[in-house]
Amino acid sequence: MDDSSCxxxxxxxxxxxxxxxxxxxxxxxxxxxxxxNSCYFPTWSQEFSASRSHSEAEKRRRDRxxxxxxxxxxxxxxxxxxxxxxxLRSVVEHVKDLKERAKEMSTVLNTPSxxxxxxxxxxxxxxxxxxILVKVSFSCDDRPExxxxxxxxxxxxxxxxxxxxxTSLGGRIKCIFSxxxxxxxxxxxxxxxSLRVLLARIATSPSTPNFRIKSKRQRFFxxxx
Amino acid sequence: MDDSSCxxxxxxxxxxxxxxxxxxxxxxxxxxxxxxNSCYFPTWSQEFSASRSHSEAEKRRRDRxxxxxxxxxxxxxxxxxxxxxxxLRSVVEHVKDLKERAKEMSTVLNTPSxxxxxxxxxxxxxxxxxxILVKVSFSCDDRPExxxxxxxxxxxxxxxxxxxxxTSLGGRIKCIFSxxxxxxxxxxxxxxxSLRVLLARIATSPSTPNFRIKSKRQRFFxxxx
DNA sequence: TTACACACGTGATGC
DNA sequence: TGCATCACGTGTGTA
Numbered sequence: 001m002d003d004s005s006c007x008x009x010x011x012x013x014x015x016x017x018x019x020x021x022x023x024x025x026x027x028x029x030x031x032x033x034x035x036x037n038s039c040y041f042p043t044w045s046q047e048f049s050a051s052r053s054h055s056e057a058e059k060r061r062r063d064r065x066x067x068x069x070x071x072x073x074x075x076x077x078x079x080x081x082x083x084x085x086x087x088l089r090s091v092v093e094h095v096k097d098l099k100e101r102a103k104e105m106s107t108v109l110n111t112p113s114x115x116x117x118x119x120x121x122x123x124x125x126x127x128x129x130x131x132i133l134v135k136v137s138f139s140c141d142d143r144p145e146x147x148x149x150x151x152x153x154x155x156x157x158x159x160x161x162x163x164x165x166x167t168s169l170g171g172r173i174k175c176i177f178s179x180x181x182x183x184x185x186x187x188x189x190x191x192x193x194s195l196r197v198l199l200a201r202i203a204t205s206p207s208t209p210n211f212r213i214k215s216k217r218q219r220f221f222x223x224x225x
Numbered sequence: 226m227d228d229s230s231c232x233x234x235x236x237x238x239x240x241x242x243x244x245x246x247x248x249x250x251x252x253x254x255x256x257x258x259x260x261x262n263s264c265y266f267p268t269w270s271q272e273f274s275a276s277r278s279h280s281e282a283e284k285r286r287r288d289r290x291x292x293x294x295x296x297x298x299x300x301x302x303x304x305x306x307x308x309x310x311x312x313l314r315s316v317v318e319h320v321k322d323l324k325e326r327a328k329e330m331s332t333v334l335n336t337p338s339x340x341x342x343x344x345x346x347x348x349x350x351x352x353x354x355x356x357i358l359v360k361v362s363f364s365c366d367d368r369p370e371x372x373x374x375x376x377x378x379x380x381x382x383x384x385x386x387x388x389x390x391x392t393s394l395g396g397r398i399k400c401i402f403s404x405x406x407x408x409x410x411x412x413x414x415x416x417x418x419s420l421r422v423l424l425a426r427i428a429t430s431p432s433t434p435n436f437r438i439k440s441k442r443q444r445f446f447x448x449x450x
Numbered sequence: 451t452t453a454c455a456c457a458c459g460t461g462a463t464g465c
Numbered sequence: 466t467g468c469a470t471c472a473c474g475t476g477t478g479t480a
Contacts, residue, residue: 055474061310061455062472068313075320083470085286088293091316095300098323144387151376161369166391275467280459286470287457308455458476465469 116140116203120192132181132188133162136195140203142173149205153198154179157191338399341365341428345417357406357413358387361420365428367398374430378423379404382416 072091073079079090119137140146154161154177163178181191297316298304304315344362365371379386379402388403406416 051475054476057454058456058474059472064310065313066472068310068317071317072313072320075317075324085289085293085470088290088297091320092293092296092300095297095316095320095323098320098327099300101327102323144385144389147372147386147389148376151372161372163369163393164372164391165393276460278468279461282469283459283471284457291457310455452480454479456476456478458474460473460475461471462473463469463471465467 118196118199118203120195122188122192132191134179134181134188134192134195136177136179136199137174138177138199138203139172139174142171145205146173146202149202150175153202157181157194157198159195338364338397343421343424343428345420347413347417357416359404359406359413359417359420361402361404361424362399363402363424363428364397364399367393367396371398371427374427375400378427382406382419382423384420 069084069087073082073087076087076090076094079087082090117137117139121135122133159179159181161177162180165176167174179195186194294309294312298307298312301312301315301319304312307315342362342364346360347358384404384406386402387405388401390401392399404420411419
């Protein structure tokens with residue numbers, strides 16, 4: 001459509017129309033206003049042209065937004081056939097998840113610390129019954145016999161491994177265990193003491209002489225925020 | 226505003242208005258159409274009410290989308306004072322970056338993959354003497370009994386663990402072993418076969434019924450290419 | 451003034 | 466039908 005199709009649009013009719021539209025705001029009848037202090041037709045033309053460029057600009061804006069949305073849709077699996085709000089909700093979830101994961105990664109990566117450490121803490125629910133639940137964080141030099149020694153020691157203490165997270169990096173190893181001791185006569189205190197002794201012994205046990213760590217990775221790369 | 230405020234809106238005026246609006250589509254004058262085969266006022270009321278609920282629903286939709294957008298804005302640093310398209314572009318960048326980082330991390334960290342896998346390869350020097358050296362990469366669902374089963378199985382195969390790297394994350398576990406079999410009569414081929422059978426059995430062994438992974442994340446993020 | 455960004459109400463369309 | 470989503474053109478505020 002070009003401007004000439006507006007040539008029959010007379011001032012009177014515009015006034016009538018505007019007046020009606022103004023009185024009936026609920027109809028949301030949107031007419032470009034006609035300035036009263038300038039000649040009529042050029043102004044209408046200008047208004048119309050402005051309106052068109054406005055709508056075109058708005059379309060470009062919408063297209064920019066939708067382009068990013070469809071990019072996001074490709075990045076997030078299982079987001080096909082989701083509406084915009086749903087897609088964005090998934091995006092929020094995934095960003096949160098990725099951030100948490102990255103944080104956890106750096107925690108895990110931090111893990112094999114350079115100094116031997118043994119941290120033992122009881123879980124909250126440990127005092128409720130005769131089951132003792134402890135969480136153990138344990139760092140030392142890595143070596144082949146470590147696992148069998150750990151298994152043997154934990155077995156001797158009648159401890160069951162509920163959960164284990166073991167990371168070995170650069171010749172160091174960090175183990176995080178959730179251990180459970182069921183129906184034992186010893187106290188939590190004595191159990192923790194025995195555990196501490198066991199782990200200290202394992203940590204300071206001499207390494208196999210001919211054991212050489214194969215892959216010494218650059219740890220700083222992993223620790224960047 | 227209630228419907229009574231429309232009481233002066235006469236059919237004639239609506240016709241005139243509709244006619245004008247139809248002839249001047251470029252004005253985008255949007256009136257609810259009046260069906261010709263029903264009484265006038267109720268229909269107008271109904272149309273108006275429908276129109277109002279429509280616009281209200283649309284507002285709710287916009288609000289839902291904008292709520293997610295502002296959540297995203299909080300999640301993405303330096304996205305204040307960005308327009309919607311810019312914000313979404315940052316989100317896309319951020320997600321891509323985080324995914325790449327996670328992928329990198331999982332490569333470096335040997336993060337467990339979502340599919341069970343068993344990769345067995347001989348080390349180069351294995352053919353030189355009667356010692357067989359194999360490197361095993363093994364991924365499966367994590368569970369408490371895994372370690373003891375692995376130890377038992379490897380012991381039965383007369384395999385010594387030279388090096389072990391074990392990572393558990395999100396309910397999955399990945400083990401990388403360097404295993405040595407000294408002075409055995411079996412061939413490398415049969416050893417690898419036995420090993421593969423063992424690991425496949427362990428990987429598909431049913432999990433302890435009451436064992437629940439603590440954090441069940443949407444893991445596909447780490448695996449997306 | 452121009453240019454841009456956002457919210458709004460509406461028609462179209464799919465279930 | 467009614468209810469949901471989307472694209473559209475417009476009014477409005479801001480720089």
